[in-house]
């Protein structure tokens with residue numbers, strides 16, 4: 541009997557790849573039914589590429605510095621991704637702002653994980669900004685990617701208390717533990733057809749979620 545082809549996922553990253561590793565681990569354990577078709581980084585030295593190689597996953601480097609515009613970088617990146625015709629594109633610490641043409645092409649099938657409780661602290665240096673703002677909580681958001689930077693509809697959020705004496709490093713460590721739980725969860729929901737984006741809203745099991753998304757306790 542022919543085996544049904546696994547749904548294909550392409551992962552984009554720029555750094556360590558611990559979120560990629562969490563996804564790989566869930567695939568290996570049989571909890572995520574998909575094939576990570578390729579891991580693509582804009583940084584040749586991203587350790588996430590090593591993690592992919594150790595897992596036998598094809599890798600590519602598309603160096604943004606080799607292109608004279610965001611548009612040309614994104615256009616090339618898109619052609620490299622579309623070779624795999626993925627069902628889902630996962631940004632796992634991918635540190636390039638993507639142009640509207642690119643995000644429209646993958647609208648509704650591209651996810652990102654962002655280390656803040658969006659819409660608070662869009663952009664960079666989120667933990668430093670949350671601590672300096674005397675926030676009582678920090679956290680992480682998985683969201684659909686749209687042209688609006690970190691503005692796509694939320695899917696899942698997880699909170700982390702900011703404690704006395706918290707540092708960027710200590711907070712990042714606590715938040716990453718939550719990231720490694722909620723990203724595979726969101727990907728599983730998408731691959732099982734439970735999660736969709738409609739009219740710039742997140743729909744889970746045919747119900748429109750609140751703007752915060754599903755809150756993981």
Ligand SMILES: Nc1nc2c(c(=O)[nH]1)N[C@@H](CN(C=O)c1ccc(C(=O)N[C@@H](CCC(=O)O)C(=O)O)cc1)CN2
Pocket residue numbers: 631634635636637638639640643652653654655663664684685686687688689690691692
């Ligand atoms: N159009 C969109 N592009 C991207 C989104 C998005 O939601 N819409 N998510 C980001 C991920 N991200 C935060 O979650 C993020 C990544 C990068 C930057 C940024 O300012 N990048 C700089 C370069 C920074 C560096 O190289 O260290 C840049 O691109 O000039 C902000 C937020 C991915 N893209």
Ligand SMILES: NCC(=O)N[C@@H]1O[C@H](COP(=O)([O-])[O-])[C@@H](O)[C@H]1O
Pocket residue numbers: 553555556557558559560588632633634635653654655663664680716719
């Ligand atoms: N703006 C995007 C962003 O800052 N994403 C963040 O980059 C880190 C990647 O870690 P990893 O490489 O170990 O998965 C994660 O904390 C993720 O939330």
